Amino acid sequence: MPDSALRSPRLRTRQAPVGLPHWAALPAGLAVAFLGLPLLAMLSRVSWGQFPALVTSESSRAALALSLRTSVAATVLCLLLGVPLALVLARARFPGQHLVRALALLPLVLPPVVAGIALLYTFGRRGLLGETLQVAGIQVAFSTTAVVLAQTFVAMPFLVISLEGALRTVGQRYDEVAATLGASPTTVLRRVTLPLLAPALASGTVLAFARALGEFGATITFAGSLQGVTRTLPLEIYLQRETDADAAVALSLVLVVVSAVVIAVSRRTRSPW
């Protein structure tokens, strides 16, 4: 996923006809089976007769609507903060840059439940910023805001890593030309850099959205679970699984379909490379 954004566009068009070793087919086939079988197994458990009723129940609709709403908000936040961060990481030189990059990518490998605990001690009622926020009249605990914060925290690295790689690949030649022609840094960014980045920006955005949509661990640890407020689709699935396995499987299928659409869209946006 993000590493294909790192790949040079020129390399792809000049692929040498090197043959694959034959033995690679077997483990590759096993890998496909390993990734595909669980999906098939789940599909075989879907009770199609009840499917429409299960996915359109009040709690399911509330969870899906909340998931879409919060994921869009989180993606917008990722764009507003992540694009400038990727620009700074790719184009600026400053002491401690390695540390900043490591920090920006940390949520990528951090277990989400750990992210949830960290957010709790930052934005929670007794957290680092919690009291300040409360004085300002902002109540984060158990609110939809908390869900968006959790999703933004785990999704932002996906956007940053996609963009930073693309920025390095594209290089700065066009930007330099524009600058010598008298364009201000903001104009260069708006008219040259961002249009060149468009494909990476699109696929990074889609990936961040997908990650936000699937967020579970940080949300359940940090935001809680209440229908229509904090109970997103993954949390609803986890709860339904306790009593109604059919509903859990039906909702899981909805998330699989949404994820598949997201992957299809992100593939398509990358084709201009």
Added chain:
Amino acid sequence: MSAGRARAMAVVGMLLAGCASGPTEGAPASAGAGGELTVLAAASLQSPFTRLGEVFEATFPGTTVTFGFAGSSDLVAQLQQGAPGDVLATADTATMGRAAADGLLSGAAQPFATNTMVIAVPAGNPAGIGAFADLAAPDVAVVVCAPQVPCGAATAQVEASTGVTLSPVSEEGSVTDVLGKVSTGQADAGVVYVTDVAAAGDAVEGIGIPPDANTTNSYPIAVLAASGAPELAGRFRDLVLGAQGREVLADAGFGAP
């Protein structure tokens, strides 16, 4: 950590002493018998059952007890999918009933402990909660279990018997999540099991619910039909049902069956 371990060892020692003074039925017969036992138990039983496992291994040298602790519904779902196990202990009779209906049990399940609900508040009780009715105040952030899970069903029963309707800020999927929100001070109060507060230490205080308004859920234990060592499994069940089991469970806050 080490204090808890020392405490566990002390209990083991004490129980072993009790074991030596009064003849235990199973002990002589199985001397040197050995074997492996897998016990699937509700998450709330983790601390007392771990201690009882140590007792069992010491009483029957050569045996190894392995535990699978999870939500009761998860355990039954795993067994329905063919997971191996010798003994099952759940946090309510409804879940055990599902296992029985699927023919997973060998013989009838027997109750061995009870648990009741209690109000958990962060240390110092910042919201000044005094009784269950206080939880309905509009400015109190109260967290409960979702009605789909056993602790949520029990909370709903307390609401019904007290006539107090709560507007929780969150309905969690497990009692551990409720406790977590309370111990970190995110919530002003939560409704949990008595044993959770007993296990949570100093971060959480318990405020009792009067017995006439409270609910009691019963913990049943049974030997599984698929057990490869039914005799040994029966001995573990007997240990839990017996005086030694009672003592360890009471220490963890569980009531008598």
